[in-house]
């Protein structure tokens with residue numbers, strides 16, 4: 001089987017929020033690869049982080065009109081990674097080996113995405129609502145959790161945990177049974193819809209209110225999930241969770257929400273506060289799961305019908321990892 005790094009290098013992964021990347025070069029990490037990303041005149045660039053000359057950290061350098069200039073001796077690299085300037089000997093040809101590994105990088109959906117392979121195996125997720133001006137967005141600080149990207153996405157997709165882990169935020173402990181639901185296989189991932197009697201926490205001693213909410217899950221492989229919450233009485237909002245693998249056991253997650261622009265005055269504060277409380281509940285579970293690496297097989301854990309969505313996700317991810325189609329076991 002291909003290594004984890006090899007298998008997932010062929011996909012786009014976010015390495016920073018676009019708002020984090022200003023005029024200074026920024027350190028990033030992806031699949032055990034140390035990167036530096038920076039803004040060029042026309043877009044964004046990503047290369048190896050350490051200078052080809054003497055290993056200086058290029059995050060300490062500067063972006064100039066010619067490219068990224070190292071702070072140690074001023075060697076400057078273009079976005080293709082080739083050295084274009086060696087100030088100590090301007091009249092001599094630049095050594096051919098004076099180059100950095102360079103990678104494809106693109107800015108979209110408020111994120112900087114990098115693909116480590118020369119040819120991406122799949123395009124970026126399609127989230128047209130984020131580009132047609134119909135919604136506003138708000139992001140959380142990056143989630144820096146000690147878990148794997150696949151485990152994180154499975155928690156997002158986990159239907160049965162809502163009533164347990166999210167007691168006190170929106171989970172409804174009365175609703176333990178998970179009604180049967182369908183999972184659709186899509187070329188880009190998996191999709192499912194459920195109805196959940198979410199519980200708004202009691203305010204000022206009033207009894208908590210049940211709000212039957214439709215949750216629509218849509219996964220873009222390998223590690224991006226979009227989840228829309230449509231309550232009966234209020235505007236819908238959508239969360240986007242994109243896990244970025246540092247290694248097989250460690251990820252960072254880029255998490256943001258889109259919402260109706262009419263809610264601009266209140267939604268961002270409310271969302272950030274409540275979502276941080278919800279995600280803290282998830283983090284405690286995720287970081288304590290073992291193994292940390294997402295098990296890319298069906299036999300090491302037990303699957304029941306309520307797990308159909310995470311199980312179908314796992315099926316699709318195993319197929320990506322191995323390059324071969326697989327069928328999950330029938331859930332018990």
Ligand code: FES
Nearest residue numbers: 051053054070073
């Ligand atoms: S180490 Fe970067 S220019 Fe010398």
Ligand SMILES: [Fe+2]
Nearest residue numbers: 155156165282
């Ligand atoms: Fe959760």
